[in-house]
Amino acid sequence: MTDIAFVRSEIAPAMPAPRRVTGILAWLQKNLFSSVTDSILTILAVLFLLWLLPNLYGFLIGRAVPPGGTVEQCRVENVGACWAYVASEIEFFIYGFYPMAEYWRPNIVFAMLALLGLPLLIPKFPFKIANAVLFFVVFPIASVILLSGGMFGLKYVPTEQWGGLLVTLIISVVGICTALPLGILLALGRQSKLPIIKTLCVCFIELIRAVPLITVLFMASIMLPLFMPQGMTVDKLLRALVGVTLFSSAYMAEVVRGGMQAIGRGQYEAASALGLGYWKRMGFVILPQALKHVIPGIVGNFISLFKDTSLVYIVGMKDLLEAVKTKNDAIEWAAPTQAISGYIFAAAVFWIFCFSISRYSRYWERRLNTGHKR
Structure with a gap:
């Protein structure tokens, strides 16, 4: 076979x-x-x-009443959301009591914020240094001049008339741009070997973190004027900006300090062995690694700061949520679903901004995840 x-x-x-x-x-x-x-x-x-x-x-x-509908349609039994009410009051939700004839001024500020801020968020966008100078130096000065007026022929508009989304964005953008560097300085100060600086930073951080934000804003609104010289007042918006920024910077300091403690001792020793001074050691070796590790915590603080702007009503400012709440009591649009329609609109705006911040942070987490690539 x-x-x-x-x-x-x-x-x-x-x-x-x-x-x-x-x-x-x-x-x-x-x-x-x-x-x-x-x-x-x-x-x-x-x-x-x-x-x-x-x-x-x-x-x-x-069953909703679309934009352009009437108040009578919103009063029908078993009606849905009254989007006609939201569309009718959208300008108040965005600008508050800002004079209608001067809406072009905050519109220019919104456009500048988008044109100068978005390129900073794109890593490969050219002219980063010039863009940063324009955003952090020129843009704040131009915004104050445009919004406040009183010069260059612009009508003076006191901050008491600002409101809505305008105030929410001002407080959140200023708070985010200032809380992070202040938090980094506080974290470095807390780890300093100088007893005075370390004690001051520890006392500030623990004091701020021991009280809620509403208490800080209440102190800024009620107690701060009592310590000022007679006849001297502090702008309400400035009180809110200072209170929110200091509160957020204290929490940011602990987030950054956690990232610094996650860095191995060998990194500190290697930087010292290269002959780098303290600031170069921190700026070029330690902080870049520490901030990369705590991106979720930093972004979480940013999102909390953005949502906490709704508490500035304590100092008499009408942010987006307070503007919606004010118009929900309007008699001319009284309807069964008037209030819930306004609150849904406010919730949607907050969700869009917070979700965008969260997605952007995920992008940076993936981009900086170089140490774990195979």
């Missing part, structure tokens, strides 16, 4: 993976129905969505 052996002369064509490990059914089995508990939770979640989504669609779109 003769043995016949067969040797393949060509590579066998690739076969598709078994259906049980690929495709939509495999994904569902792996992620939604991998166990009895997961299957029960998935079914309950689907039932909840089947109940929620039709009602949500009906309130927001199906």
Whole structure:
């Protein structure tokens, strides 16, 4: 009997993976129905969505009164959201009591913020130094002149008339741009070997972190004028800016200090061995690594700061939420869904900004994740 052996002369064509490990059914089995508990939770979640989504669609779109509608339509029984009310009061939500004839001034500020701020957020955008000088030096001065007026033929508009999204963006942008550098300085001061500087930084951080923001704003509004010379007053917006910035900088300092403590001792010793001084050692070796490690914490503070701007009503400023609350009491638009429509609009604005900040931070986490690439 003769043995016949067969040797393949060509590579066998690739076969598709078994259906049980690929495709939509495999994904569902792996992620939604991998166990009895997961299957029960998935079914309950689907039932909840089947109940929620039709009602949500009906309130927001199906039974809603679109922009351009009338107040009588918003007063119909079982009506949905009154977007006609939001569209009618959108200018107040954005500008507050700012004079209508001067809306072009905050509009220019908004445009400058976008044109100068967005390029700074794009890593490969050219002329970074010139752009930074324009944003951090020229833009604040131009914004104060445009918004306040009183010079160059511009009508003077006191900060008491500012409000809405304008105030929210001013406080959040100023707070974010100043809280981070102040927090870094406080973190460095807390780790300083000079007893006076370390004690001052520790006392400031622990004092601010021991009280809520509303207490800081209340002190800035009520107590600060008592310590000022007779006849001297402090602008309400300035009080809010100082209070929010100092409060956020204290929390930022602890976040940065946590990142610095995560850096191995060898990095400090290696920087010292290179002959680098303290500031170069921190600026070129330690802080870049520390800040990379604590990006989620820094961004979390930024998001908290943006949302905490709604507390500036303590000092008499009408931010976006307070502007919505003020107009919700308007008699001319009194309707069953008037208030909830305004609050949904405010929540949507806050969500858009906070979600954008969060997504941008994820981008930087992936971009700076060089130490873990394979």
